Amino acid sequence: MRGAVIHAPGDIRYETVDDARIQQPTDAVIRTAVTCVCGSDLWPYRGAEPTEHSHPMGHEYVGFVEEVGSEVTGLRPGQFVVGSFATSDNTCANCRNGFQSSCLNREFMSTCQAEYVRIPHAQGTLVATDGVPDERFWPGLLAVSDVLGTGWWAADAAEVTPGSTAVVVGDGAVGLCAVIAAKERGAERVIAMSRHESRQQLALEFGATDIVAERGEEGVARIKELTGGIGADSVLECVGTAQAMRQALHSARPGGSVGFVGMPHGVAVDGQELFFSHVGLRGGPAPVRRYLPDLIDRVLTGSIDPGKVFDLTLPLDQVAEGYRAMDERRAIKTLLAP
Amino acid sequence: MRGAVIHAPGDIRYETVDDARIQQPTDAVIRTAVTCVCGSDLWPYRGAEPTEHSHPMGHEYVGFVEEVGSEVTGLRPGQFVVGSFATSDNTCANCRNGFQSSCLNREFMSTCQAEYVRIPHAQGTLVATDGVPDERFWPGLLAVSDVLGTGWWAADAAEVTPGSTAVVVGDGAVGLCAVIAAKERGAERVIAMSRHESRQQLALEFGATDIVAERGEEGVARIKELTGGIGADSVLECVGTAQAMRQALHSARPGGSVGFVGMPHGVAVDGQELFFSHVGLRGGPAPVRRYLPDLIDRVLTGSIDPGKVFDLTLPLDQVAEGYRAMDERRAIKTLLAP
Missing domain, CATH: 3.90.180.10 (Medium-chain alcohol dehydrogenases, catalytic domain)
Structure with a gap:
């Protein structure tokens, strides 16, 4: 064969x-x-x-x-x-x-x-x-x-609940499927972080309510603006780089959750920073x-x-x-x- | 004054x-x-x-x-x-x-x-x-x-549920209170990790069902033995050192949760290791x-x-x-x- x-x-x-x-x-x-x-x-x-x-x-x-x-x-x-x-x-x-x-x-x-x-x-x-x-x-x-199974797991691990605000980091196929998952699990607001026109369109088609094109700390600042200054309830990290993880952790509100499903490459999480963020973190192969x-x-x-x-x-x-x-x-x- | x-x-x-x-x-x-x-x-x-x-x-x-x-x-x-x-x-x-x-x-x-x-x-x-x-x-x-508030938060962050198995890392006052919290939240089995006779006694009085005196990877091995080889549903990390965090993460089963309430000193969590462990992590000031x-x-x-x-x-x-x-x-x- x-x-x-x-x-x-x-x-x-x-x-x-x-x-x-x-x-x-x-x-x-x-x-x-x-x-x-x-x-x-x-x-x-x-x-x-x-x-x-x-x-x-x-x-x-x-x-x-x-x-x-x-x-x-x-x-x-x-x-x-x-x-x-x-x-x-x-x-x-x-x-x-x-x-x-x-x-x-x-x-x-x-x-x-x-x-x-x-x-x-x-x-x-x-x-x-x-x-x-x-x-x-x-x-x-x-x-x-x-x-889709992986995007679904991202929403599950990030504890997306009905009426909540979810942010999706990453506009690859998993990130786009994570938009579907967040919407299906009842998120009222689904913010897709994407700089690419065609992917933004598909994210909107899949149920994203907002698009944030900025990345890094600029992107985080935009998320804070959109979430009353405190950050999102759930963040779905669908990339796996250190930058994406940082962006995800900083975009979640105190008491919020990050589900990370992009296989981490060079990611280390500082214990004290995670502690004071009050953010929950769970990931893994879906x-x-x-x-x-x-x-x-x-x-x-x-x-x-x-x-x-x-x-x-x-x-x-x-x-x-x-x-x-x-x-x-x-x-x-x-x-x-x- | x-x-x-x-x-x-x-x-x-x-x-x-x-x-x-x-x-x-x-x-x-x-x-x-x-x-x-x-x-x-x-x-x-x-x-x-x-x-x-x-x-x-x-x-x-x-x-x-x-x-x-x-x-x-x-x-x-x-x-x-x-x-x-x-x-x-x-x-x-x-x-x-x-x-x-x-x-x-x-x-x-x-x-x-x-x-x-x-x-x-x-x-x-x-x-x-x-x-x-x-x-x-x-x-x-x-x-x-x-x-007690901090031990309670450890049990909350570690998602202790009725009928579950909880491990408490640390036998200081917070760890001992975490034993109370795990029991009150309905854990069927509460394993206290302690090497000190008087603290072991208080842990038992507070509701611990098992005591593990071993530490580090030996302690983890004992936890695995007590939990059908896979680890505990919930681990309450009440110390804050890198060793305690490692012990906690390794003691939790895939899909289990670690609540960490000891203020971290020198703790860094490897993204890929956390990923493949399937363990959820949440902490912070209670x-x-x-x-x-x-x-x-x-x-x-x-x-x-x-x-x-x-x-x-x-x-x-x-x-x-x-x-x-x-x-x-x-x-x-x-x-x-x-």
């Missing part, structure tokens, strides 16, 4: 790779319906994370069950399934607590920009839809598997599995359309161009169809 | 100081009923915080209203009052959000180890009891004004004012007795010995009576 492989920063190739096959009795193999390129794939692509040897790429997927291992029940070939970038047995203590992305048997998916994908712990990881959904829903369901049934339902009933974050669709064999377009910010997010 | 003054590390003197008097129309002056020495007073006493010039000490108090400013309503001379170490107008946005210790007009009390005390923003800061309580309740009410009516009620009805943290009572003029006894860990907490 064929799939995307990174050889070095900037060097993504679509080439022959090992066939996806059942290795454990708890595995399934799926035929990819659609997959995509994630903002976090750009860390190694840009050399911000090292690539010591060539390896496959991709952790987002929806597809058709092709084959299941002998211990998998409740899934059968032909079903359309949505999963998470983190596998989970969905039975361990952490899974039962709703933190499936800290499953004691967690594996991070890493071979999904390919024609077929092996899914470990398939029974606990995958959720099958009721019949095969119309193709127009595939992008939305693909978004559920990572960027427990997407917890949200899957609800989010799949919201997409299939048309109440949300997170698939709009895909503004470039390419055949899977043009995956390299998909990376380039995102790296150069020509695309928010690239959808890949085998 | 007379009060305690620090001149240098280790040098506390009881001497003549400026009289407490009304300076603003929102002030009150109280006559001290009892006051005490706080664990945080030991930071400057031990030289861990600089003492650049001599200044009064003390931020815990209960007393009798002596005089009120012209804008204070609802308080009158003779009333017995309980306050907080942080003043609050109790009307600003942060106060209305329940974070009175981030009041926009906050002042930290700092002259309370004295015969009389000026209380800024008296109307928003003080709560009068219904009549003058029996003297046996004074230590408990004094504890409410800081150490919003004692929010809890005052409830906690006063619990003390006066005898449902809790936090006054037991005072294991040494001295006349106020022996305040220097009160510091020494705590510094040498001969006393958990010293009560001072004018």
